[in-house]
Amino acid sequence: MKEITRSEPRTLSGSMVSSGKKKRGKSLGARERRFAFWLILPTILGLCAILLYPSLQTITWSFQHYILTDPLQHNFTLSNYTQLIHDHVFWLALKFTLFYAILSVLGQTLVGLGVALMANREFRGRGLFRAALLFPWMMPTVITAVVWRFMYDPNYGLFNGVLQRLGLPHSFVWLGSPTLAVIALFLVAIWKVNSFAALVFLAGLQSIPASVYEAADVDGATAWQRFTRITMPMLRPTILVVLVLRTVEALQAFDIIYGLTLGGPGYSTLNLPLYLYQQAIQGLNFGYGSAMGVILAIMISAFAFLYVKVLYRPESLG
């Protein structure tokens, strides 16, 4: 009986039940919808008030002259954007943001894939191994950066100390020269995230049915063929998700650079989020910061779109 009333609106059997039951079914459905409405309402309202409205405000402010120390001028202006075009620090930061996002995500994904392929089997201590992998990902990013800054310390740091004990050159000022600082930053970024990529890839690898590999074995496939013809195509959706998520995050990288180099030396590791923070929060130029925020948001959407276009192939999902 319950079954009939539930399927009523859609199926033929619904029209055959008596009108009394129909009425009851409708009121049940209406009650269900009302309950759903009240359950979802706070979430939607909150998201609009705390996330959507401020985002729209950012767009508006990017077209206004809004410095906290001056009175807000409501008239429309492109001055923030024209000022950005002539700001060479902005271009440096923009370039570094892209450079950092692309290379760090590439490194994280490749190392993560290697770790996942290696760990994709049963072995003793596997749980321990996975816990070890979880740790870098769960560590607060800014604390990770501070810890690495400590290890990079030229006098009392771990790296120079170990090099010295091994009798190797050991007077690197790791965070003192632009090239070394960039390399140092990449090492931290890869350490922090490759394990996350590895764990996600591992889950993806485990969802590939063993029978597919067995069938390939019967057909005499080599290990390389198994990798290129089975593993990679089946893993493609997972790789896509990791790439999109990580790139979106890497374009917004703030904690790691703040904790490690503060954008220095000079502007060599300054990216857009850090420059935005300096201009808007420290310099109180909300309009200018908002314009950078808009550009950053556009870049993020463009990257997400690009990846989905390139990597998303519906036929490989099935």
Place this chain on the structure above:
Amino acid sequence: MSMTKIPNQKISKRAYKSGPVRRSKRGAWAKARMGLFNASAIVLGFYALFPVLWILITSLKPQAQLTTQPVTLIPSSLTLGSYRTALGQAPFGRYYINSLVVSVTATLASLILGTFAGYAIARLRFRFKKVILLVILAFSFLPPITLVVPLFNLFRHFNLLNTYWALIIPYTFLSLPICVWLMNAYLQDLPKELEEAAMVDGLGYFGAFFKIILRVSVPGIVTAGLIIFAGDWNEFLLALTFMTNNSMRTLPVGIALYPGQYTFPWGIISAATVLALVPVALAVSVFQKRLISGMTLGAVK
């Protein structure tokens, strides 16, 4: 079950064909490969953990061995002095409490709202479900860095800067999309008969949700809660911006801004870092499987 049986048969067939000589050769090769594999697993495990080990060692070093050259890799004696200073003289105890208050409150608020919405989307029937879920999920792609300026202005206007609310409110809603997504995924997999049984018992939708669904979804709530808590506990950008009073700082901000850019008091900072990692380590060791499943649910599905 049948899936696992068929491949086994195939393997034994192949082994039979390849004969005993090749089999023993393969055995030696497999052994060597296994050895190589174990060695690289240990190396990778060490690679993932060495910064943490280093911080742990540093936090326990006596003051004099912190600034030797070359560094002391294994200290000759251990002391808790740095921890005493970190919690006694330095304000890390206060930062710890701030972090706990903010993260716990925001996680709970997020879980309540997220379970409500996730339940409605997963199990109640109404139109435009898919669209609503996608719209909620789209919010998780809004970059927090673009929210910093307007939220800073908003909280300044309402005098909420340097109060717990300045972090609890944005944390709650920033993690809400993921929470809805995780709870929706979890609740979808529960048997459909749950509500029907509740209806037969005369509970109604409200009663079914509060008396039955909430109880059986505890594992899902715990998983979502852990992931959200970790995110809130680690957050830096908003905490740095909205908490400008030293006494209101959270632990990550406190550690990053602890005075002494050039002559860093590394013993104290290491001790504070180890303390900050305790909840993380606890979560990882107790809930490892849940964390991984929750983390990958968002990415693989």
